[in-house]
Amino acid sequence: MTEIASEMHAVIQLEDGYSGTAEGPIIDDAADYVKDATIAVPKPQGKQVLVKMIASSVNPSDLHFIKGEYGQPRRKNMPAGFEGCGTVVALGDEAPKSLLGQRVAFAVSLDGSGTWADYALTNGNTCVPLAPEVSDIDGAALIVNPLTAVAMVDLVVQHYEQQKGDAFVITAASSQLGKLMIGLGRDLGLKPIAVVRRADVADNLKNLGAEEVLVTSDADFTADMQGVMKSLKPRMMLDAVCDQISADIFTAMPAFTRWVGYGKLSPEAPKIEQMGQMIFMNKKIEGFWLVNWMRDTPYEEKVKVFTQVQTRFATKKWCTDVATKLPLKDIVTGLATATKRTDGKIIITY
Ligand SMILES: NC(=O)c1ccc[n+]([C@@H]2O[C@H](COP(=O)([O-])OP(=O)(O)OC[C@H]3O[C@@H](n4cnc5c(N)ncnc54)[C@H](OP(=O)(O)O)[C@@H]3O)[C@@H](O)[C@H]2O)c1
Structure with missing residues (x-):
């Protein structure tokens, strides 16, 4: 005892x-x-x-x-x-x-x-x-970020059961949560597009499974970003920053895009210039909070996710x-x- x-x-x-x-x-x-x-x-x-x-x-x-x-x-x-x-x-x-x-x-x-x-x-x-x-x-x-990673990548999977596509945007992608979602997305056959502010993290994120890495501090960021939105057509953005850059990425994304804000790393208040996109392109802005997911998800489903998370760490797919x-x-x-x-x-x- x-x-x-x-x-x-x-x-x-x-x-x-x-x-x-x-x-x-x-x-x-x-x-x-x-x-x-x-x-x-x-x-x-x-x-x-x-x-x-x-x-x-x-x-x-x-x-x-x-x-x-x-x-x-x-x-x-x-x-x-x-x-x-x-x-x-x-x-x-x-x-x-x-x-x-x-x-x-x-x-x-x-x-x-x-x-x-x-x-x-x-x-x-x-x-x-x-x-x-x-x-x-x-x-x-093992709890806060890994459960959020599984729950949010599942939102992407669910969205692509209804819409065409396989790419999704992750901002603050060199965060611990961003890295978990890149590896999981890649393993599920999705194409994670990593948005970061430092170029030195790009190689590591590509090794983890990022299809593209966009660096917001690059002089060519806007042109690069618009090019990637056109070629890969991501219709989901999992966003921990929620600043003007996030809003600009959202504007450049195609019809039926969902912008899921789950963090507020930047204090900047974004401005949405094209509200008409919500009407004519069926775009949506929403939030995700693990506390609500824990409350609303059936017990059996949560047990499955806990098991998946632990297995990924035990097998070194995540660290x-x-x-x-x-x-x-x-x-x-x-x-x-x-x-x-x-x-x-x-x-x-x-
Ligand atoms: N809603 C939910 O239920 C939920 C659950 C879990 C986590 N979260 C959120 O998920 C986010 C990531 O969490 P974490 O634990 O993975 O974080 P973390 O490992 O501590 O990493 C923080 C990252 O944020 C980046 N960053 C900080 N300020 C930024 C800014 N103004 N613009 C762009 N990037 C910025 C840093 O980038 P540099 O490398 O460039 O410094 C760093 O990579 C947080 O916002 C957290 O609150 C939400």
Whole structure:
């Protein structure tokens, strides 16, 4: 039986609710939003489980959240951090008994307590027991991006059951999620078109399966982009940036295009010059949020997706690129600097 401490180190939020700002997932100093604290280890109730943390990943959503710019309100004095990997050490009286002692990947449920602490609390339903072949680091980033990748590439597959085509646009394509979607799209016989702002990532994205790489900082970007939209005719854009470049790509895409916004990496507000395209070309703008997908997707379908995700990591078709490892005790002082490296995930260690 694992001994559970009564108190723990945690990185807790300074504010409640929303900030009303929309600056994007950029921070100059984590101390503006969180602080170190020693707090009581939470006790699981009902379906909840207590997880002793092994590793967790920092996603843009964590940065939006601590800034009060995410889709759910901050909770003052509660640890931040949405996902991670750890060992289940205690159960609420309605939680599945089989989880006790398991190494799991999980996302913190709304009634839980965040992963930026020695222990986290979540609903047992969010826990995925990990196969031995899946590393702690892949386990730390197994939920948010991989499930989103499968769910959104499935939107592309579904769209092409109705419309002609096989190409789709991915913006911020060198993000961890972008890379997962490129590999998955290629494996499904689709043609991912990667849009990035740095030319140095192009070779890697081509190796992963990108049919084309468009670099927004290139002088010829607009002409190149319009050429690719004409030749490959993508009718889906999976967009994490949602800026004017995204709007210009959307305008250049053919009839029956769907622009699926799922992130707001740029604070810029895009302007749509040709609203008539919605009327005469049947184009659509919509959003995707994993929280809604988790709520609306039948349990059996979710189990299939969890299995697919874990198999892709276990067989090394997917892997989590790591930019920095940051000990929990250094989050407040080191997070802002760690976010400057964008070539992989920040992994928090405990
Ligand atoms: N809606 C949902 O349910 C959901 C779920 C998961 C993730 N997401 C979103 O998916 C996106 C990617 O997440 P991630 O964890 O994969 O990110 P990540 O690995 O941390 O990578 C962030 C990437 O964004 C790029 N980037 C940052 N600001 C940009 C800007 N203004 N214009 C263009 N590119 C920019 C960076 O490009 P450089 O390499 O050029 O610096 C970097 O490649 C985020 O917006 C996240 O919020 C949404």
